[in-house]
Amino acid sequence: MSVSKRLEAASQFGTPAYFYDLDAIRTRIALLGDLFAGRFGVSYAIKANPNPALLEAIKPLLSTFDASSLGEVRRALAAGMPAARITFSGPAKRRAEITGAIDLGIGELVLENSRDARIASAHAVEKGVVQTVLVRINPKEVPRRFGASMAGTASQFGIDEECLEAELPFIQSLPGLKLVGFHIYSGSNCLHAEAIAENFEIFARIFRDAQKISGIAPTRLIFGSGFGVPYLPDEEGLDHEALPPLVNPIIDALKSEPAFKNANCNLELGRWIVGPNGWLLTQVVSEKQSRGKSIRMCDAGFNNHLAACGMMGSVLPRNWIFENLSNPAGETAVFTLVGPLCTSIDRLARDVHLPEVRIDDFLSIASSGAYGLTASPTQFISHPYPKEIVLRDGELFEATEPLRYHRYDQAETAG
């Protein structure tokens, strides 16, 4: 993506602003179909970025939306996705979320534990329906080189692999549920094709075990992809061209077995699709030379981008990929970039090398399409809410969402 569109977006709409290249995002989803030659449908994890214009733009290219809250189920419906093509996972679904999703006719409820199952079955029976469900499984192992991992240790997610024999028969015994398949998401943000293939090999083994225990012929298998994106200047991206020769044989072997003949395989991903096609745009508001450092104060801080400030699970904050959109040919110097908040932890970059950064210059932070705006404390210190700008069919539009928090009544919030 050229600098000019980002500069145009910042100048035209003002900052702070998130900028999403919907055209590139659609291309990237289409690429998945080509890469795996139709072996996988794509399930988009709304949590990565729930912007309504984005959901609407990508909906035609997906098999399903994966929602992680009832609020996200409603977002999927608002984007025009039929309820039957929404899956709903999440380790702590409130009772009202489970019953609400069934009432909305959700396609697949992903059960994370037997409590989910009991509540769902009782409600389905009461309504006189049978709810289609998947069971999420938490593996004993995840290969090294995943950025964040839920597997192998104690975890709130899914049914631990070693407990399947005890728990699957109970779930299958419940009259309101129909088990049609399994879901595994054991680690995220992996940049190594071999590790992803190794992980899928583990998934295939577990799917076979779960098939044997349950006796069903699964029609749906969800592969939590873990496809990562580079955040730091020296990181190499995932070589997606390397994936098919490693991954396709795993899927082909599985599908050649009679029990898996009708298994509809899905890649669940969010970050890999939207992350690299989003930027935070910020403007330099003020400057200060202080004790040997050239400090530039920007209009966006951790209130607008928690992850880029190293505050979302990072152990050591490191500089993300910054560009000076307004002065790309300026002489390079070293800057400290901070946000507008009255706290010393509001730091965007330390000692970052950039073309001279001047007051009023627009800067961008790359890899910001996923876990950006909605994962940030936008209310902190009552600064303006960031705009959201999209590039669609080559044109710029503002797509800032009117903030609508779902207000749940007492019954709905009860656990």
Add this chain to the structure above:
Amino acid sequence: MSVSKRLEAASQFGTPAYFYDLDAIRTRIALLGDLFAGRFGVSYAIKANPNPALLEAIKPLLSTFDASSLGEVRRALAAGMPAARITFSGPAKRRAEITGAIDLGIGELVLENSRDARIASAHAVEKGVVQTVLVRINPKEVPRRFGASMAGTASQFGIDEECLEAELPFIQSLPGLKLVGFHIYSGSNCLHAEAIAENFEIFARIFRDAQKISGIAPTRLIFGSGFGVPYLPDEEGLDHEALPPLVNPIIDALKSEPAFKNANCNLELGRWIVGPNGWLLTQVVSEKQSRGKSIRMCDAGFNNHLAACGMMGSVLPRNWIFENLSNPAGETAVFTLVGPLCTSIDRLARDVHLPEVRIDDFLSIASSGAYGLTASPTQFISHPYPKEIVLRDGELFEATEPLRYHRYDQAETAG
């Protein structure tokens, strides 16, 4: 504060909810007056907690509100504080914030650098007014044992102490400004009375230096208090009774000097006032035994309380002070508490000892009155927005703020 009011609030209004004891907060502000026998007025830093019901309740007890954004200036006005009793500080004020604050008739604009000064003076001259200003100074040193420090190193805050001689004359030469005093806030969250007194001694020295350089007789001095609150079970609170014998002589000595005779001294604080009188209330939604751990999934996670999850500047996450409101007499066991988010970093507590935690139990997290709700990414994964409940004159009220983000037009966002 007894468990029963918190339990009542959770049961009556539902969770997740922040609970603020406004009665105790008012008592705590009054305590400051007693402790220092009128030596200090109190300036409340809105950023700690901007809840409108809270601002309204404490306004009569304060000398000023300190705002850190134009949005916070508007919050102070909405709470009924006269513009003349609002101060506005912040290291990256957008141009429109400076001119907007002057247009609103703000009492004191706190200049953090000469750019603030130039913009403010030009606008005041254009309007035919003279804007009262303070200059924020960034000390060379801060005593050890402050939780977070802005002093001593390169910092975006204020004018570095060593630059006063170069910068004050310039600011004083600007025709639209009237310099009436100084502001220092060099470190926060200190639990040691001696360190706070040592810090105030540094302030007094710097105020004397700045007085000499500027030649003014200051009418206003703001002491960024740094009074801390304990967050962890084994932390001892600040012994505020120990403060007056250490601090009062510093103030009395300063005020005995002719140049400081009319100096109105103010303590700026936020955390110390509201922090200990707020709790996050959450309900247990689900449970899981996983690989030797007893996990309880709650309806609040880092989306509702970033700091308690160790994600707001902490190096090592440590368990805050949890209570099981529903089962205080239960048998103690060890639990892992997590939130509802689909990410392994959503962890409230590791191996915390609590009376048996059962599904539907209400838990509270203490020390949550400051930097709680507004410092958290409440939109993440579209979970319900937390309620805010206040205890006022012994009665419980819902005081959830209708979310109103200020939308700035293009002119207002321009740097």
